[in-house]
Amino acid sequence: MSFKEADLERASTITPVELQDSYSEKEDHDEKEYYTDNDCIQTPVIEIPKKPASAYISVCIMCVMVAFGGFILGWDTGTIGGFESHTDFLRRFGSTNKNGEHYLSKVRTGLLTSMFNVGCSIGSFFLGRLGDMYGRRIGLIIATTIFIVGTIIQVASVKAWYQYMIGRIVAGVGCGVIAMLSPMLISEVSPKHLRGAMVSCYQLMVTMGIFLGYCANYGTKRYSNSVQWRVPEGLQFAWALFMISAMLFVPESPRYLVEKNKIEEAKRSIAKSNKVSPDDPAVVREVDEIKIAVDRERAEGEAGWSEMLDTKTKVFQRVVNGIMLLALQQLTGCNYFFFYGTLIFKAVGLEDGYETAIVFGVVNFFSTFIALYVVDKFGRRACLLWGAAGMTCCMVVFASVGVTRLWPKGKNAGITSQGAGNCMICFSCFFIFCFATTWAPVPFVIISESFPLKVKAKGMALATVSNQMWNFCIGFFTPFIAGAIDFYYGYVFMGCLVFSYFYVFFFVPETKGMVLEDINVMWEEGTLPWKSANWVPPSERGADYDVDAMANDDTPAWKKLIGK
Numbered sequence: 001m002s003f004k005e006a007d008l009e010r011a012s013t014i015t016p017v018e019l020q021d022s023y024s025e026k027e028d029h030d031e032k033e034y035y036t037d038n039d040c041i042q043t044p045v046i047e048i049p050k051k052p053a054s055a056y057i058s059v060c061i062m063c064v065m066v067a068f069g070g071f072i073l074g075w076d077t078g079t080i081g082g083f084e085s086h087t088d089f090l091r092r093f094g095s096t097n098k099n100g101e102h103y104l105s106k107v108r109t110g111l112l113t114s115m116f117n118v119g120c121s122i123g124s125f126f127l128g129r130l131g132d133m134y135g136r137r138i139g140l141i142i143a144t145t146i147f148i149v150g151t152i153i154q155v156a157s158v159k160a161w162y163q164y165m166i167g168r169i170v171a172g173v174g175c176g177v178i179a180m181l182s183p184m185l186i187s188e189v190s191p192k193h194l195r196g197a198m199v200s201c202y203q204l205m206v207t208m209g210i211f212l213g214y215c216a217n218y219g220t221k222r223y224s225n226s227v228q229w230r231v232p233e234g235l236q237f238a239w240a241l242f243m244i245s246a247m248l249f250v251p252e253s254p255r256y257l258v259e260k261n262k263i264e265e266a267k268r269s270i271a272k273s274n275k276v277s278p279d280d281p282a283v284v285r286e287v288d289e290i291k292i293a294v295d296r297e298r299a300e301g302e303a304g305w306s307e308m309l310d311t312k313t314k315v316f317q318r319v320v321n322g323i324m325l326l327a328l329q330q331l332t333g334c335n336y337f338f339f340y341g342t343l344i345f346k347a348v349g350l351e352d353g354y355e356t357a358i359v360f361g362v363v364n365f366f367s368t369f370i371a372l373y374v375v376d377k378f379g380r381r382a383c384l385l386w387g388a389a390g391m392t393c394c395m396v397v398f399a400s401v402g403v404t405r406l407w408p409k410g411k412n413a414g415i416t417s418q419g420a421g422n423c424m425i426c427f428s429c430f431f432i433f434c435f436a437t438t439w440a441p442v443p444f445v446i447i448s449e450s451f452p453l454k455v456k457a458k459g460m461a462l463a464t465v466s467n468q469m470w471n472f473c474i475g476f477f478t479p480f481i482a483g484a485i486d487f488y489y490g491y492v493f494m495g496c497l498v499f500s501y502f503y504v505f506f507f508v509p510e511t512k513g514m515v516l517e518d519i520n521v522m523w524e525e526g527t528l529p530w531k532s533a534n535w536v537p538p539s540e541r542g543a544d545y546d547v548d549a550m551a552n553d554d555t556p557a558w559k560k561l562i563g564k
């Protein structure tokens with residue numbers, strides 16, 4: 001008899017008072033009131049006990065090890081821009097103009113920078129399933145090995161820019177898989193009240209990689225030979241080897257283990273993350289719940305691509321949501337600053353692009369720590385809404401000052417206003433602050449927790465592809481667009497940000513602090529996003545809980561927006 005059945009039987013023979021008494025003895029567990037449904041007592045809810053913060057240090061370390069995959073990705077973002085300014089790199093992979101100077105054309109710059117993201121898309125789309133086939137850890141090890149092969153091709157490039165580009169595509173394939181499996185594994189092993197923060201560690205690692213990548217370029221720029229770029233590039237081997245070794249110590253996803261019928265191992269994995277015994281009733285209950293979900297999904301058969309279009313189970317809505325959120329993350333314009341911030345700073349006379357980059361890197365990295373706190377404290381929706389509002393304000397000021405004040409006598413006169421430039425730099429930093437604390441990590445958190453297991457790999461793959469393809473588009477087309485319309489470009493992102501605000505309000509439900517299986521039920525019930533913060537899991541509902549009222553609302557849209 002499963003724990004659930006045993007519990008039901010026990011619950012049916014005791015009175016509510018006895019039940020409450022017996023629960024107050026279990027001080028260790030999170031107590032939830034027994035509940036009634038149609039006036040009969042059902043399963044009392046035993047939650048995995050919340051321990052003092054110190055008990056979670058080891059699971060946090062394990063999650064940071066998994067999140068280290070983000071560091072690899074960030075290091076690449078942080079170094080490629082600098083490489084493209086290094087003299088040795090230009091000599092080897094650039095063209096030569098009639099004065100004998102070496103340079104990279106816009107197209108070649110775009111290809112060298114952004115084909116990496118095309119590789120990422122290929123990796124997440126075609127190889128994301130490695131995590132389902134061999135487990136998330138083995139999947140991550142294979143992905144990192146592919147990344148190492150790509151790095152070897154890049155480091156070994158002597159003169160052929162296309163060899164370097166192919167190396168970036170191959171490395172990108174590995175990174176695409178990492179970008180999918182890292183957040184997935186973290187979301188599946190972390191205790192639910194820390195899940196948002198733990199998945200956000202992935203983004204923290206991305207920002208740390210970007211920042212330290214910038215620093216590495218700063219450190220090697222004074223060399224005149226290939227040390228300039230081969231050393232930062234070669235350090236990738238060290239990061240990759242660290243990642244592979246780390247995977248030997250982290251727990252495997254309990255959801256994957258249950259799917260492979262490794263129930264005892266699944267219990268051990270949950271117990272390890274939550275610092276309780278594998279026989280703890282709450283662990284048994286969680287494994288039982290995962291098993292029920294897995295069995296149900298098995299009975300329904302293997303999910304094909306057509307199932308991604310299923311509107312009845314709301315899978316289609318979730319797929320669209322994932323694709324939209326990760327597209328909108330890029331359409332905030334963040335990488336306009338990360339890739340091309342150097343040009344903006346140059347406009348106010350700060351000539352050293354490497355230093356510029358470091359300023360952005362610092363703001364980005366330290367702000368992400370705040371994200372770890374706010375994502376679980378205030379919830380996903382609040383973060384995204386405030387983030388979109390904050391970034392819209394920054395972008396309006398940035399673009400307007402750029403358009404009206406930066407060149408008082410016109411761009412071609414070559415005179416720039418120092419005050420306007422400083423103001424733009426300040427607002428770029430505010431923008432990065434708003435981005436890093438909200439939209440940078442939260443979309444990853446949301447996609448890692450929204451999909452039922454059966455379609456999770458495919459759903460996350462599609463969302464990651466959308467992220468990478470928009471990243472590619474912005475990286476590739478920005479030099480052309482910004483060259484044509486200058487700072488009016490900021491208004492394009494501003495428009496996207498305003499749209500994002502409304503999109504989140506009407507389409508993104510709150511998922512903070514819920515077990516993954518409950519999130520699935522909330523979606524299936526068609527809960528309206530602006531009511532979702534009040535959604536109650538079936539196991540905790542009172543008799544007066546109205547599922548329909550949570551899924552329907554006749555008030556006009558503007559009244560919903562102002563909370564009437």
Ligand SMILES: OC[C@H]1O[C@](O)(CO)[C@@H](O)[C@@H]1O
Pocket residue numbers: 077203206207210329334335338364440471
């Ligand atoms: O921190 C900035 C970085 O974060 C991302 O938006 C998502 O990981 C990247 O596209 C960007 O370069």
